[in-house]
Amino acid sequence: MKRILTGVAAVLALVAFGAKAEPFKVAITVDDLPAHGSPVPGHSREEVARDYLAALKAHKVPGVxxxxxxxxxxxxPGTKAVLKLWRDAGYPLGNHTYTHMNINTGGLTAFEGDIEKNEPVLKELMAGQDWRVxxxxxxxxxxxxxxxxxxMDYLATKGYRIADVTISFNDWAYTETYNRCLTKGDAATIDAMKVQYMQGVKASIARSTYGSQKLYGRQISHVxxxxxxxxxxxxxxQVLSEFEAEGAxxxxxxxxxxxxxxxxxSAHRxxxxxxxxxxxxxxxxIWAGAPADVDIANLDTLCR
Structure with a gap:
C-alpha cells in the first residue's frame, strides 16, 4: 500500500528527499479532448481550450x-471548435477511443469498433499528418x-503507435470538485485545492525521476x-513552471x-x-525510499 502524505508533511518529505533530479526531457500529452468532465460554470469549452493553449505556447511546449x-x-456539438483551436495552434490529435471505453469491460470487438468510430474526425482534422497514435x-x-x-495485433495491423505514460498526478480528480466549488462560490476551498494540486505535481515529478534513476540508472525521456x-x-x-524549475x-x-x-x-505494453x-x-x-504520492481522497467530499 502506498504511503500517503498531505499538506505540510508532503512538502517536508519532498524537501527531505533532496536536490532536484538531473535534467530530464518530458513530452506533454492531453487526454479527453474536446470536453473533459462536466461543463464548467461560467466558462465555455473554448475558453478553457484557449487558456490551455496560451499556457503551452507561453512555455514553448512542442508537439502536444x-x-x-x-x-x-x-x-x-459546439465542441468541435475546441479541436479546431488545437489544430490551429499547430498541435496534433490522436485516438483515445470514441467513448473513452475501458477495454477490460468492453471487450476486444467493441473496443476496436470504438477506435474506428473515432477515426473520421481524426482523418478530417489531421489531413496529411499521422493521427494513428x-x-x-x-x-x-x-x-x-x-x-x-x-x-496489440489489431493495432499493429492498423499501423497504430501507443502513447505510453511515465508521469501523472491525477489532475482529472480535481475537475468535478472544482466545478462544484465554482457553483458554490467557495474561493477558500479552491485556494486549498491549488496548494494540494501543486503538492501532487511536485510529488509526481520526484517519484517518476526517482523511479527512472533506480530502474534504468539514468533519466529517461518522460511522458x-x-x-x-x-x-x-x-x-x-504554474505546473509548467514547476517542471522547468525541476530541470525539465x-x-x-x-x-x-x-x-x-x-x-x-513488454508483455503488457x-x-x-x-x-x-x-x-x-x-x-x-525500486520504490523503497521513494517519495510518496499525495492523497486525493478528500476531493470527493469538498463543496458538497
Missing part, C-alpha cells in the same frame, strides 16, 4: 498530442493476456498525462518515445505507467 473522444461532438483510456490495455495480444479540464487549465502555467526540457511525444525504453519488449510496469516485469523493487 491531444487525444480525443469524439462522442463529445454528439453531446456538445492511441492512448488507452484508463491506461488499461487488456489485463487478460489473450485480450492484450488481440489488441506526462494531463487532461483538458478547467482546473488543470487554471493551474497549467519540453519535447514532442515522438522525441520522448524515441528513447529505447519505449520500444523494449500500454498498461499503466511505463516505469511501474517495467519494474514489475523485471521483478525489481
Amino acid at each position: 498530442y491531444g487525444f480525443i473522444n469524439a462522442v463529445a461532438l454528439e453531446r456538445e 492511441l492512448r488507452f483510456p484508463f491506461l488499461n490495455a487488456g489485463t487478460d493476456p489473450a485480450l492484450h495480444k488481440g489488441i 506526462l498525462l494531463i487532461h483538458e479540464g478547467a482546473f488543470t487549465a487554471l493551474m497549467l502555467p 526540457t519540453f519535447v514532442s511525444l515522438d522525441e520522448a518515445q524515441g528513447d529505447p525504453v519505449y520500444s523494449a519488449v 500500454g498498461e499503466g505507467l511505463l516505469i511501474e510496469r517495467q519494474a514489475r516485469e523485471k521483478g525489481a523493487d
Whole structure:
C-alpha cells in the first residue's frame, strides 16, 4: 500500500528527499479532448481550450498530442471548435477511443469498433499528418493476456503507435470538485485545492525521476498525462513552471518515445505507467525510499 502524505508533511518529505533530479526531457500529452468532465460554470469549452493553449505556447511546449473522444461532438456539438483551436495552434490529435471505453469491460470487438468510430474526425482534422497514435483510456490495455495480444495485433495491423505514460498526478480528480466549488462560490476551498494540486505535481515529478534513476540508472525521456479540464487549465502555467524549475526540457511525444525504453519488449505494453510496469516485469523493487504520492481522497467530499 502506498504511503500517503498531505499538506505540510508532503512538502517536508519532498524537501527531505533532496536536490532536484538531473535534467530530464518530458513530452506533454492531453487526454479527453474536446470536453473533459462536466461543463464548467461560467466558462465555455473554448475558453478553457484557449487558456490551455496560451499556457503551452507561453512555455514553448512542442508537439502536444491531444487525444480525443469524439462522442463529445454528439453531446456538445459546439465542441468541435475546441479541436479546431488545437489544430490551429499547430498541435496534433490522436485516438483515445470514441467513448473513452475501458477495454477490460468492453471487450476486444467493441473496443476496436470504438477506435474506428473515432477515426473520421481524426482523418478530417489531421489531413496529411499521422493521427494513428492511441492512448488507452484508463491506461488499461487488456489485463487478460489473450485480450492484450488481440489488441496489440489489431493495432499493429492498423499501423497504430501507443502513447505510453511515465508521469501523472491525477489532475482529472480535481475537475468535478472544482466545478462544484465554482457553483458554490467557495474561493477558500479552491485556494486549498491549488496548494494540494501543486503538492501532487511536485510529488509526481520526484517519484517518476526517482523511479527512472533506480530502474534504468539514468533519466529517461518522460511522458506526462494531463487532461483538458478547467482546473488543470487554471493551474497549467504554474505546473509548467514547476517542471522547468525541476530541470525539465519540453519535447514532442515522438522525441520522448524515441528513447529505447519505449520500444523494449513488454508483455503488457500500454498498461499503466511505463516505469511501474517495467519494474514489475523485471521483478525489481525500486520504490523503497521513494517519495510518496499525495492523497486525493478528500476531493470527493469538498463543496458538497
